[in-house]
Amino acid sequence: MPPPFVIPIFIAHQGCPHQCLFCNQRSITGAPEGMVTADEVRETIRTQVAWPRRHPEAPVQVAFYGGSFTGLPMARQRELLGAAQPFLASGQVRELRLSTRPDYVTPEIAGFLREQGVGVVELGAQSLDDRVLGASGRGHSVAQVRTAVACLKEAGIQVGLQLMLGLPGDSTPTALASGRAAAALDPDMVRLYPCLVISGSPLAELYRQGQYQPLSLSRAVALAGRLWSIFNGHGISVVRMGLQPSSSLEKTVLAGPYHPAFGELVLSRLFFNQVRAELSTRSSQQSHRLCLAKADESIYRGKGNANVKRLVALGLLEGVETVFSASQPRQSVVLTPVD
Numbered sequence: 001m002p003p004p005f006v007i008p009i010f011i012a013h014q015g016c017p018h019q020c021l022f023c024n025q026r027s028i029t030g031a032p033e034g035m036v037t038a039d040e041v042r043e044t045i046r047t048q049v050a051w052p053r054r055h056p057e058a059p060v061q062v063a064f065y066g067g068s069f070t071g072l073p074m075a076r077q078r079e080l081l082g083a084a085q086p087f088l089a090s091g092q093v094r095e096l097r098l099s100t101r102p103d104y105v106t107p108e109i110a111g112f113l114r115e116q117g118v119g120v121v122e123l124g125a126q127s128l129d130d131r132v133l134g135a136s137g138r139g140h141s142v143a144q145v146r147t148a149v150a151c152l153k154e155a156g157i158q159v160g161l162q163l164m165l166g167l168p169g170d171s172t173p174t175a176l177a178s179g180r181a182a183a184a185l186d187p188d189m190v191r192l193y194p195c196l197v198i199s200g201s202p203l204a205e206l207y208r209q210g211q212y213q214p215l216s217l218s219r220a221v222a223l224a225g226r227l228w229s230i231f232n233g234h235g236i237s238v239v240r241m242g243l244q245p246s247s248s249l250e251k252t253v254l255a256g257p258y259h260p261a262f263g264e265l266v267l268s269r270l271f272f273n274q275v276r277a278e279l280s281t282r283s284s285q286q287s288h289r290l291c292l293a294k295a296d297e298s299i300y301r302g303k304g305n306a307n308v309k310r311l312v313a314l315g316l317l318e319g320v321e322t323v324f325s326a327s328q329p330r331q332s333v334v335l336t337p338v339d
């Protein structure tokens with residue numbers, strides 16, 4: 001089954017009275033100020049379900065992103081979710097998804113969402129370390145993350161966890177412990193976002209005062225790779241690494257490990273490690289063929305062919321012919337001796 005076709009609807013910062021240190025929600029979503037109306041929701045869905053799709057058999061989801069949905073007044077939640085009901089009833093939309101804060105989920109809320117056709121809830125957990133949550137001004141605890149995950153699972157809703165790298169008070173050991181704790185909750189998917197210094201956020205002020213130092217790009221890529229490996233080891237899908245690039249985001253990033261293809265950098269680094277480990281096992285007396293998936297060629301090569309240059313510099317490609325095969329599964333590395 002191909003991945004779902006997602007119709008995104010942004011509800012910028014509506015319903016959220018908090019001010020996390022890193023957040024300037026309008027910059028992150030690129031959404032204009034103002035309330036999305038039910039008519040606009042209907043019109044967006046009507047337009048986008050009619051678009052020609054590469055995989056017409058892919059299930060269609062309507063996703064309310066960008067705010068803490070279950071913090072909205074109930075009438076407003078009903079208005080927005082209600083606008084999608086005719087499309088659920090007609091089968092044009094399979095299910096709804098939304099994002100919210102862990103402390104805005106109770107058994108009653110989870111039950112209500114399920115009744116309304118919500119199949120996936122993404123929780124902005126950000127960290128599973130209470131000290132890091134406190135230092136980042138999140139206003140919720142790790143215990144509330146655990147409770148929210150349990151409530152959603154009990155209601156039959158899939159759970160996504162969003163985690164942030166490089167938050168105030170975080171470190172590599174706490175981030176890895178947080179990743180392991182998140183994996184133990186067995187979410188259906190995870191998103192990893194590096195913490196950026198966004199203009200207009202409280203973190204920007206701390207950065208100006210020298211009280212906050214963001215991760216460098218290379219450290220963020222390395223850390224995301226280690227977290228990806230933790231989740232992959234538990235069979236948990238990491239559906240995104242890095243924020244969705246947008247011109248409004250790029251204009252407002254003051255500092256931090258922003259890269260428009262952050263996820264690709266991480267996958268490229270992981271794949272380099274995998275290929276290097278495989279090549280390190282071969283006897284240099286014997287020629288070999290290195291077979292990789294055609295679809296992996298770009299992450300194998302890395303930006304500017306950097307991975308290949310490093311393998312050459314390490315002497316690992318001497319006597320090795322590299323072949324890209326359309327029939328080979330992705331992220332597999334096959335090394336065979338050649339006579």
Ligand code: SF4
Nearest residue numbers: 016018019020023025
């Ligand atoms: S809870 Fe979400 S929307 Fe509210 S301030 Fe924090 S990051 Fe921004």
